[in-house]
Amino acid sequence: MWSSGSLVKKKDERQLISSSEYGEISSVGIEIPTDLSSYNIQSITMVSSAIFLPVVLSSDMVFYVQTGSGSLSYTSNEGRLQTRKLKQGDVFGLNPGDVFFIQSCLCTDKLQIHAIFGDLEEGFRQPAASGPYSSFRNMLLRFNKKILQETFKVSPGVIDELFNAPNPPAFVPAVSKTWELEANFIRWFSEGFLGDSAALFNILTVYRDSENRNGWITTSNKKKRPVEYLKGLLSPKKFGVFMANLSSGSMVAPHWNPMATEIAIVLQGKGMVRVVCSSLNNFAYEKSRRCEDTRFQVEEGDVFVVPRLHPTAQMSFGDDTFVFMGFSTETKMKKSGNHEFLVGKVSIFRALGRSVLAASLGVNETMINEILRSQLGESAVLGCNLCAEEELRIMEEEMEKAEQEETGAGEGEEEPGKEEVTPGEEGSGNTGPDESLWAED
Numbered sequence: 071m072w073s074s075g076s077l078v079k080k081k082d083e084r085q086l087i088s089s090s091e092y093g094e095i096s097s098v099g100i101e102i103p104t105d106l107s108s109y110n111i112q113s114i115t116m117v118s119s120a121i122f123l124p125v126v127l128s129s130d131m132v133f134y135v136q137t138g139s140g141s142l143s144y145t146s147n148e149g150r151l152q153t154r155k156l157k158q159g160d161v162f163g164l165n166p167g168d169v170f171f172i173q174s175c176l177c178t179d180k181l182q183i184h185a186i187f188g189d190l191e192e193g194f195r196q197p198a199a200s201g202p203y204s205s206f207r208n209m210l211l212r213f214n215k216k217i218l219q220e221t222f223k224v225s226p227g228v229i230d231e232l233f234n235a236p237n238p239p240a241f242v243p244a245v246s247k248t249w250e251l252e253a254n255f256i257r258w259f260s261e262g263f264l265g266d267s268a269a270l271f272n273i274l275t276v277y278r279d280s281e282n283r284n285g286w287i288t289t290s291n292k293k294k295r296p297v298e299y300l301k302g303l304l305s306p307k308k309f310g311v312f313m314a315n316l317s318s319g320s321m322v323a324p325h326w327n328p329m330a331t332e333i334a335i336v337l338q339g340k341g342m343v344r345v346v347c348s349s350l351n352n353f354a355y356e357k358s359r360r361c362e363d364t365r366f367q368v369e370e371g372d373v374f375v376v377p378r379l380h381p382t383a384q385m386s387f388g389d390d391t392f393v394f395m396g397f398s399t400e401t402k403m404k405k406s407g408n409h410e411f412l413v414g415k416v417s418i419f420r421a422l423g424r425s426v427l428a429a430s431l432g433v434n435e436t437m438i439n440e441i442l443r444s445q446l447g448e449s450a451v452l453g454c455n456l457c458a459e460e461e462l463r464i465m466e467e468e469m470e471k472a473e474q475e476e477t478g479a480g481e482g483e484e485e486p487g488k489e490e491v492t493p494g495e496e497g498s499g500n501t502g503p504d505e506s507l508w509a510e511d
Contacts, residue, residue, distance in 0.1 A: 076103045077345060077364065079111075081371030087112070087201075092120040093174075093241030102331050103361065104377040107399075109188035109333060110202050111373055116140070116174040116181040119244045124171040124206035129187045131202065132163040132309040134273070134395055136337060138181030144170035156181070159274030161290060161311050169206055173244055184335050186309055186397040207238070273313050273395070279409075280450040284320035285386075287451055288313055289398075289409070310398040314451075316341065316386040321454035325411040326381045327398060333375050334396030340369035341392035342385045342461040345376055365465045368394075385458035411450045 084096040093116040101108045110129075116122060116138070135156050143153045145168055154162065156172075164170055174181035187202035210218065215229045222228075271290065278286040290311040310330065314322055316339075347361040361380070368374050376382045378399075386392035411417045419427060419442060428435045 076101070077343075077375045077377075078366050078368060079373040081369075084113070084371075088240040090239050090241050092117055092239075092243060093122060095240060098373055100333055100373065100375060102375060102377060102399075104331070104380075107188070107331075109186055109399075111333065111335065112185050112187065112202075113335075114172070114181075114183045114185065116172065116241060118174060118178065118180070119176045120174050120181075121242050121244050122172040123238060123240060123242060124169055125203040126206055126209055127164055127166050127168045127170070127187075127203045129166055129202045130163070130309070131165075131168075131185055131187050132161065132311065132397060133183050133185035134311060135160040136182045136184060136395075138174060138179040139177065140172060140174040140181045142170060142172055144168050154270055156183075156270070157272070159272040160270040161273055162270050163309065171206075176244075184395070186333065188309075188399075207232075273311055282449045282451060283317065284449070284451045284453050285314065285316040285322075285391075287315075287322055311395065312398060313395040314384065314393070316384070316392040316451070318386055318390055319388040319453060319455045319457075320392075321383055321385045321452050321457055323411055323413045323450045323452050324381055324383045325409045325450065326379055327376070327409055328379060330398035331375065331378045332396050332398050333373065334394045336368050336370050336372045336374075336392075336394045338370055338393035339391040340367065340387060341390075341394075342367055342387075342458040342465075343374055343376075343382065344385075344461060345380050345382045347380060365461050367462060367465065385454055385461060387458045387462075388455060409450075413450065413452070 079098045079100065084098045087095040087097050089095075093114065095112055095114050097110060097112045099108060099110055114122060135158055137158055139155070139157045141153050141155055142162065143151055144164055146152045172181070172183070211233065213221075215226070215233060218232075219226060219229050273288060273290060276288060276290075278288045280287050312332065312334075316322065342365060344363075344365045346363045361377075366374070384392065384394070412419060422430070424435050424438050424442070428438045431438070
């Protein structure tokens with residue numbers, strides 16, 4: 071049986087992958103309980119005029135730029151280096167085998183990027199130590215000096231300098247000898263340089279699927295920017311992107327995604343999320359994989375999951391906004407996106423028809439007419455004063471009840487003996503940066 075604990079990763083659960091004065095990477099693994107697939111979410115933060123050194127992707131990648139600006143350079147299908155400018159709201163996708171690096175601009179705002187890595191065919195199933203990408207330099211150094219010298223047609227001194235240089239961290243300042251050396255090998259490796267190209271898909275500038283004084287929601291789809299999909303820039307067979315911005319005391323109305331699981335990152339504020347299960351889901355899965363209706367609170371930096379075909383609603387508190395964006399694992403967009411809403415101009419209630427809906431809900435058509443009339447022109451983003459507060463109250467009551475039941479069940483039982491802890495073993499969990507991606511073997 072899985073519940074809210076399977077659907078939320080709190081900010082403090084992230085693993086620090088790399089950290090220095092020039093940038094930081096934190097990571098969290100996401101396992102989808104309904105289909106046993108898994109993905110990796112990373113947040114990359116860079117200070118002004120810094121370089122995230124080249125890496126080689128081993129999985130699909132789609133990212134969103136939350137703040138700041140800079141540039142992305144990557145190897146194209148033709149084996150050449152292509153550069154694209156990055157700004158807030160930009161979305162882009164890269165493929166397994168691509169080599170890429172990122173440079174932040176000389177400006178005051180930090181460049182912050184959220185990325186998802188995975189393989190939709192198999193899920194992200196690589197060992198955690200290998201990660202979704204590896205250092206480009208370390209890949210080169212796996213070949214001996216003679217092979218590299220003949221490959222790049224350079225003097226032995228150049229190759230010696232590469233081998234003798236200290237292993238760099240993930241981030242370096244934009245002006246450094248380490249960066250100049252790596253940049254030269256990238257250019258040789260990619261057989262040329264294509265320069266800047268067209269602007270990226272920007273989820274903040276496309277028209278919204280629903281918008282009013284309570285907030286807005288939007289998704290990436292072919293109707294909004296068909297050129298990007300035709301060129302494969304948004305990886306249409308891999309990941310989609312969605313975003314919601316709720317004013318205080320608002321709600322994204324109950325809905326579900328029939329095509330995809332959604333993995334969201336809270337960008338600002340806090341809110342409540344309600345996820346419910348259909349009886350079909352519970353009949354289909356063995357007991358260990360069955361779900362239960364759940365609700366949970368999330369805040370900035372948290373990651374939460376809404377499995378495919380699970381109805382959900384997201385609510386903001388009366389004293390704060392609630393902004394989140396995320397990635398969907400399937401992008402066969404239809405209508406205004408993948409979501410099926412209970413209310414709005416295009417909704418399940420309207421699609422079913424009055425008589426069918428009345429029979430389904432066990433009420434008369436007069437009541438159905440009243441429900442439908444109240445929805446005329448209604449948006450999928452609604453005012454919902456104290457809804458989040460009520461969900462929080464119910465959640466806290468359920469938690470208190472569960473604790474009382476657990477305490478009652480344990481009364482009268484003999485306390486098991488404590489396991490002896492070897493000196494130095496307690497608290498030995500590693501919470502510091504994991505630089506293995508850039509360390510030499």
